[in-house]
Amino acid sequence: MSMAKKIKVNIFDDMKEALRDAGAYERGEAVNLRVTRIPSRPKEISPREIRRIRQALKASQPLFAAYLNVSTNAVRSWEQGTRRPRQAALKLLMIAKKDPKALLVA
Numbered sequence: 001m002s003m004a005k006k007i008k009v010n011i012f013d014d015m016k017e018a019l020r021d022a023g024a025y026e027r028g029e030a031v032n033l034r035v036t037r038i039p040s041r042p043k044e045i046s047p048r049e050i051r052r053i054r055q056a057l058k059a060s061q062p063l064f065a066a067y068l069n070v071s072t073n074a075v076r077s078w079e080q081g082t083r084r085p086r087q088a089a090l091k092l093l094m095i096a097k098k099d100p101k102a103l104l105v106a
């Protein structure tokens with residue numbers, strides 16, 4: 001039983017120290033922590049902007065669909081505004097918006 005009590009105390013101390021480190025990090029103090037920043041979700045993109053991205057690549061809808069690994073119908077629907085790209089496709093579209101040729105090398 002004393003073993004279980006000792007483990008609880010160690011876990012509590014570890015958690016207390018972690019909370020102290022997190023507080024110091026939030027205050028901007030130097031702390032030896034591994035921090036992973038997750039980028040925010042991509043914003044919605046208009047049908048017109050999707051068409052501009054495709055045209056910047058001088059690609060037809062079927063070719064653009066192949067670049068994004070989606071169906072031609074999906075690209076057509078996005079450009080007509082009847083459907084919106086989902087998160088993974090939206091992320092690829094945002095990358096292509098910043099650097100259209102990035103889709104050609106991936």
